Amino acid sequence: MTTRPPFIHQWQEAAERNNSALCVGLDPEPSRFPAPWTNDPLRLFDFCAAIVDATADLVCAYKPQIAYFAALGAEGQLEQLIAHIRKVAPGVPVILDAKRGDIGATAEQYAREAFVRFNADALTLSPYMGFDSVEPYLRFPERGLFVLCRTSNPGGADLQTLPLVASNASSATGASAHLGDELLFERVARLAALDWNRHGQNGLVAGATNPADIERIRAVAPEAPLLIPGIGAQGGDLAATVRAARGNFLINASRSVLYASNGRDFVDAARREARRLRDAINQEVHAASTAPNAP
Numbered sequence: 260m261t262t263r264p265p266f267i268h269q270w271q272e273a274a275e276r277n278n279s280a281l282c283v284g285l286d287p288e289p290s291r292f293p294a295p296w297t298n299d300p301l302r303l304f305d306f307c308a309a310i311v312d313a314t315a316d317l318v319c320a321y322k323p324q325i326a327y328f329a330a331l332g333a334e335g336q337l338e339q340l341i342a343h344i345r346k347v348a349p350g351v352p353v354i355l356d357a358k359r360g361d362i363g364a365t366a367e368q369y370a371r372e373a374f375v376r377f378n379a380d381a382l383t384l385s386p387y388m389g390f391d392s393v394e395p396y397l398r399f400p401e402r403g404l405f406v407l408c409r410t411s412n413p414g415g416a417d418l419q420t421l422p423l424v425a426s427n428a429s430s431a432t433g434a435s436a437h438l439g440d441e442l443l444f445e446r447v448a449r450l451a452a453l454d455w456n457r458h459g460q461n462g463l464v465a466g467a468t469n470p471a472d473i474e475r476i477r478a479v480a481p482e483a484p485l486l487i488p489g490i491g492a493q494g495g496d497l498a499a500t501v502r503a504a505r506g507n508f509l510i511n512a513s514r515s516v517l518y519a520s521n522g523r524d525f526v527d528a529a530r531r532e533a534r535r536l537r538d539a540i541n542q543e544v545h546a547a548s549t550a551p552n553a554p
């Protein structure tokens with residue numbers, strides 16, 4: 260493992276240098292590659308490297324999704340890609356999207372995979388198994404951790420928006436009591452960003468498809484870094500998201516940038532879309548900060 264500067268510093272410096280809150284997600288899907296690479300699993304690296312080369316001055320982070328590589332037995336190409344990012348965009352941090360979550364002993368291995376094997380600067384994690392499943396990652400205090408809080412997918416509401424209820428054992432009726440209307444994702448926000456955040460390295464994942472819930476997260480965790488997917492292919496509302504998030508966020512876009520064109524011009528099209536989105540985010544940040552009721 261080579262020593263890396265703290266994720267938070269790298270992210271903030273890249274954001275400032277490139278005037279960007281945009282994170283490009285690297286989710287390579289060979290069936291969507293342009294000819295002659297279409298359906299060729301040996302081209303994951305070439306495709307993603309071309310995207311990185313075209314966007315390195317427009318982003319504050321890259322987020323490779325491990326499943327796209329592992330499903331094809333192509334973790335070697337992921338290692339190659341991270342090495343390439345280090346070379347052509349040395350100040351841009353890599354967030355490995357793996358959404359890990361398991362008992363402590365297994366989590367230790369996942370932490371080694373992310374931070375030693377792949378030498379990622381940050382990782383996405385599931386909070387579902389509780390503190391001891393997150394603790395092994397805290398042993399890498401300079402790396403960032405983004406804990407799933409309110410996810411962007413439709414099924415995110417199946418569990419995450421449930422109100423927490425305490426069973427009141429002392430009650431003669433055995434009735435349950437609501438815990439002040441706290442929702443499950445708000446408890447996750449509080450635990451991950453405050454109670455579990457021993458070294459100040461924890462952030463939260465909050466989807467742009469639910470800006471009202473981002474506002475609720477901010478009420479609990481006003482300072483936490485937010486990784487926000489859901490803009491672009493998933494149809495999230497950029498203006499409402501930026502207003503709700505109130506700074507200290509990265510907005511991820513994967514498919515809308517990677518596959519802006521499926522022709523020979525895919526590199527130019529990806530660059531155009533990344534620049535358009537970076538500028539649109541900046542415009543919304545400006546509009547939010549100059550709105551009459553801005554904080």
Ligand SMILES: O=C(O)c1cc(=O)[nH]c(=O)n1[C@@H]1O[C@H](COP(=O)(O)O)[C@@H](O)[C@H]1O
Nearest residue numbers: 324356383410411466488492493512513514
């Ligand atoms: O953790 C994530 O990155 C993530 C969380 C979430 O709630 N929703 C979500 O879409 N993601 C990831 O963000 C990316 C979104 O991709 P696009 O919809 O193509 O921009 C994918 O890699 C997802 O796995």
